[in-house]
Amino acid sequence: MQYWLMKSEPDEVSIDDVMSAKGKTVPWFGVRNYQARNFMRDAMQVGDGVLFYHSSCPEPGIAGIAEVVSGPYPDATQFDPRSHYYDAKATQEQPRWISVDVKGVRKTRLLSLAEMRTLPQLEDMVVLQKGSRLSITPVTPAQWKHVMALLKGD
DNA sequence: GCCAACGTTGGC
DNA sequence: GCCAACGTTGGC
Numbered sequence: 426m427q428y429w430l431m432k433s434e435p436d437e438v439s440i441d442d443v444m445s446a447k448g449k450t451v452p453w454f455g456v457r458n459y460q461a462r463n464f465m466r467d468a469m470q471v472g473d474g475v476l477f478y479h480s481s482c483p484e485p486g487i488a489g490i491a492e493v494v495s496g497p498y499p500d501a502t503q504f505d506p507r508s509h510y511y512d513a514k515a516t517q518e519q520p521r522w523i524s525v526d527v528k529g530v531r532k533t534r535l536l537s538l539a540e541m542r543t544l545p546q547l548e549d550m551v552v553l554q555k556g557s558r559l560s561i562t563p564v565t566p567a568q569w570k571h572v573m574a575l576l577k578g579d
Numbered sequence: 580g581c582c583a584a585c586g587t588t589g590g591c
Numbered sequence: 592g593c594c595a596a597c598g599t600t601g602g603c
Contacts, residue, residue: 432601457599458586481601538602556584558600 427473428564429464430487430552431527432480440477440489443529450494450528454502455510457522461561465525466497474569475527478552479535480560486537487572495526534579536572546571 431453433439443451456462475491499520502510515521541547551562564572 434601460586485602558585560600 427468427470428476428566428569429469429473429493430476430478430550430562430564431491432478432552432560434481435479435488436482439479440529440532443477443489443491443527444532446529448528450526452501452524453527454500454524456500456524456560457510457512458560461559462523464561464563466523468563469493469497469525471496474564476564476569476572477527477529484535484537486535486539486541487533487576488535489532490530490573490576491527492530493525494528497523497525500524533576536576544571544575 437455438451443449453465456465471493473493475493476487477489477491479485479488499517500510500522501524502508503512503515503520503522504517505511510522512521541550541553547553547568550564550568551557551559
C-alpha cells in the first residue's frame with residue numbers, strides 16, 4: 426500500500442468530473458513521461474491512495490482523495506490519431522504508454538499549493554521540490570496522514 | 580505571457 | 592555517448 430499525488434488539469438479532468446463519472450472511476454490517460462509511467466507500471470497497486478491535484482489552473486492544489494482501482498493497461502489515446510496524446514511510435518503489439526483506473530473517494534476543500542508550501546510537515550513532498558514537474562509523485566505515509574488530518578471533515 | 584527547470588531529440 | 596537545441600510543464 427502506497428500513496429501518490431496525481432496531477433490533472435481541471436479543464437480536462439477535474440475532481441467533479443471524477444465524482445460524477447460512472448462508478449466514480451476514470452482512466453488515467455495522457456501520461457507521456459517515462460518516470461510517471463513507470464510509477465504506474467511498476468509501483469502502483471490496487472488500493473493505493475491518491476491525492477487528486479489540480480494543476481495549470483487559477484488555484485492549483487489538492488482537490489480530492491481518490492484510489493487506484495486497476496492494474497496497468499495500455500492507454501487507448503496513444504493509438505488514436507485524433508487524440509492530443511496520439512503517439513505514432515506506439516503499436517498495439519508494443520504500447521509505450523499505460524493507464525490505470527482511478528476512483529474518486531471524496532471531493533475535499535482545496536488545499537492550495539500556497540498552503541501546502543507553508544506546512545513544515547509537507548516540505549519534503551516530491552511535488553513541492555524545486556523544478557518538480559512530474560505528474561505522478563510518491564507521497565509518504567506521514568505526508569498522507571497529515572493531509573488526511575487537515576482535510577478531515579472538509 | 581514569462582520563464583525556470585527538466586525531458587527529449589538528433590547530429591556528430 | 593555527448594550535448595546543443597528544442598519542447599513541455601506549470602506556477603506566477
